[in-house]
Amino acid sequence: MRAKLLIVSTLLACVCAGRADVLDETADTQTALDDLALSAVGKHWNIQTAAPPLSALGQFSSQLQSPEAKALWTKDLAELNSAGDSPGAAAAVGKLEGTLQQVLALEMLAAWQSGNLEATREWRASIKLPKHASAVEGLLALQRIGGAADQRAEVARMLARETLVWQGSRARERADDLLRLAKADRATPELVALRASEINALTQFPPALLSAAKVPGQPAAIPVPADTEEAIAQWKLTLESQLPDLLTADDVDRQERLVVKLLRLVPMEYRAGVRDGQIVVPLEYREAVSFTVQAEQILVELRPNWLKTKGEALKKYGADLENGLATLEETIASKGDILIIDKTCKDLSALLQDRFGISLRKAGKGSDVVQETALEIRSLLSQSLQAAHAGNWRQANDLRLEAYTTFDLEIEARVLPRDPDLATRAERSFLDGSAAGPGIKAALDQRAKGEVLDNTYARTLKALDESVALLRVGLSPTTVSITAFTIVLREGLEAVVILAALLAGLRGPENAASRRQVGLGAWAAIAVSAITFILARTVIQSLSRYGETLEAVISILAVIILLIVTNWVFHKFYWTGWNARLRELKDKAATQRGQQWESLAMCGVGFLTIYREGFETTLFMQSLILEGGFTASLIGLFAGLAVIGLAGWAIFTWGMKLPYRKLLVWTGVLVVTILATFLGSTVRLFQTIGWMPIHPIRGLEIPTWMGTWLGIYPSWEGLVIPLLGFAYVGGAWLFVRWQGLRKQAAFEAMVQSRRESPRPTANTGA
């Protein structure tokens, strides 16, 4: 009977498969193995009845491309084909079950290394996963990075490491299950042979996989234990102690802190999300679920390390940890009492801190802060959402701003060079939003409620997750240098272009003083930027928190200075080009006052134009150095400086060759453009820090580069205020011209009247 069923199920599996690909073939292979396992465990093993599934297993080898995978599979399949009795078959089937997962991982890596993204995904999707597998980051890395050649090795490392974690975790779970069966006196010799062989094979990671994951060593094979509780318990301990430890000391430290933080956040999220057994804020509830799962995943990752470093604690309290987390998960799933959740989390935290010696105090070099920062942002956003639901709009906005500034410097700065669209989308989700819906700031300004509000925050959290996933793939030194180069270019080019044009406009000995003042301001800004960089690294780490506010203040000063400069350019243009004679008629005192203002303005424009960008660049560079190292960042920084220096020199040289009047026209256009850009980006900053409301223009999509380079963003304030800038410039120009014409007319009238008036005669009086 069972034999017939075996044949039927295998045939049906083949018939139903349709177009056979990697996924179909793997599923059929898995089904065949499951059937054989039942047959062996049920003591019905018979090589004749096993022939169809064995044939399916043989066919699977035709799918394999990796020589290592093929050799592994063929060898273990031969063992199964020669199995004589049920216990022997159980051991061989179990081994092949474990080997299958190694084979799938090898094929995935081979496909990835050959640049075949689709095949990589198919093999990856075929691999068995433990319940708490952390698999999203790998998926998103493939999604975002795709076939990018410079990141291939890093992604391969990530893919290899995640399979090591998955299969290590599965091995442990299955060993736990086997031990439970042994304790219940239900571990038959066949079951023990099946499971232990599978678990052994799961932990026998192929060298290519370990090498891709950059993990040294190879766990030794351990003989299958006898079917007694003691033997299985001993075997399990030995096996677990051999699982590869994938975490560095810093990773361990960071993950340990993270798990305690997560346990602190779970009750907060749950309390906000669930009332009287009902979900009131789904987003908060989902966060509580997600944080619990994350804590479980982290403990899975920490376990191999703890076996070596905290073996005693793990032996004594490991089960308490697992049970506590299981209770937490169940209570959350059943929307149970918050008091239970509170107590469970407190107990778990106490256990981790008292028995496992985990401290929340930050230690280590502070690198790889992304995950922790993301958690902090999530927590802030969660509090912001709670405040918004309670109608505390101001508090909600303050918390949003804090979340945003943290995101901006720690995460967006890293994401921007790798995926500008994601960075912009994420940033906009904090502010005005996109076609998908309003951003948080816009939603808060509109006093949005209920689902709209929840969805708004959910979009930001999603963008945050995507960003974190992207950043989990390590940076190569080349990428770090390119990133630094891009940052300097993006931040510095605008400033250098305007300065070079201005300096070219200030040619001639009569402008030497003005040139000196612009230069002085620029050099001062570079010096202050360097000081900011040093201070931010050493003394005032918290400076970044005020980054947006300081930038807004600097920007408004820059706008004021630019307005003065604009005015000056028009005066200069008019005076120089249209009526040089007027210079002779300037009131001396007024000229002196004007020159003083002009000097200040020149110095200010030099300083603020550079420092406005220099300040942000230093903060961005801080993040990059933390992530990618000092040398690589410095190379990129200097390369960027060289390029913008060259661009500045080219513009300056070109400007010097232009006729003076033409140059002034160019400078005027440039200054006006920059003024509009400054106004647009200053409005944006004001909206970011909550000094100005935001009214998004729905349906208006403006390309990212227009925001970056021209300060144009799709909100009413963002479009109208720069236009007002243009109106001011136009008005100022007309005013200057009208004034000039009036003075010219008055001058000409005066000349005319002087010509017409009779010459004074010699004194005739005696």
Place this chain on the structure above:
Amino acid sequence: MLFTTLRPFVLILCLAVALGFAVPAHAAVKNVDGVKAYLVKTVTKMDKASHDFVKSAKAYAAIIDAYQGDYAKAYAAKKKEIDALVKDMQEEYKTMDSYGYETVEGIIGGVDAFTHYDRDLDAGVPKTEGAENVAEITLTLRDGKKIDQQGCLFTYIIEPTLWGGEKRWIVPMDLNGDGKIAPRESLPKAEVMLAAADDVSKRIDALLADAKAWKPTDADCIAAMIAMTPTLSDYFEDWKESRYSAKQSGRFFAVSRVSDMRGIMGSCGIMYLAVDPSVAEKDPALAKSIQKGFEGINTFLDKIDVREKDGSVTLAEIDEMAAQAKEHTDKLVPQIEQAKALVEKN
């Protein structure tokens, strides 16, 4: 002899039919509106059955009342009518629960807006079993007595009462006239049936209204799948308990728990079909793998059904099947989480 010869082919046919029918039922769902349509259609059937159940319970109570609550006299005089009414109530129960609720439990138990129905109808436990997930069900019987938080309506009250699994709410009776009263041979207490029928019909009315008002989203479906897919392992435990454990629980007599498992995983599969196009657009391999995962679970459950009907399964095989069931769902949950990451839009 003939049966023995034909049995393999009957089983093959069952398996093929099960596999064949699994697809068209799901194929109609192409988006979340399809999930809602499926839910409303199923709950409408449940609702009709619940009102029929009220009528049958009233008719049954009327007969018992006519004999002043003497069940023996009533049965002696109206055996045919009582048997028919009990049979009707059992069938109505199956329509409400096994062929109704269980086929949408993945949705009701998983979608935040409906989870309290799951607790009160199907999943909530008595308060004596702990503080967690206690069903908020208090039935006031017509004599003023209360059944207070003794578990959810389907699993803990109606089914054990109709199938003789709960001593407090049945009257033991020799129904087949063999002179003996077998362990579950009994009639349900009329007052319990009346109160339970009234309560369940009101709750299903409310569920139907909520289902019609539901505005489904991809996020609802994904969250429901993540919550409900792992429950397969719990159901497996129930199945072991109800069919193979030496000490039977008194529950899950109406139909095998395998049918419930198929129902719940089927409804998860239906929800997945609603989001599949969005996942497939971004990662066809993941989409196909999840689909195959749900199909694989159904095929696996069908095989278990066949083995169960075949009769003899060893404990070791049950343990191995339980492990295989867990492996199926263990893989699916993180894959659905990956799908979630792909589907959620900014």
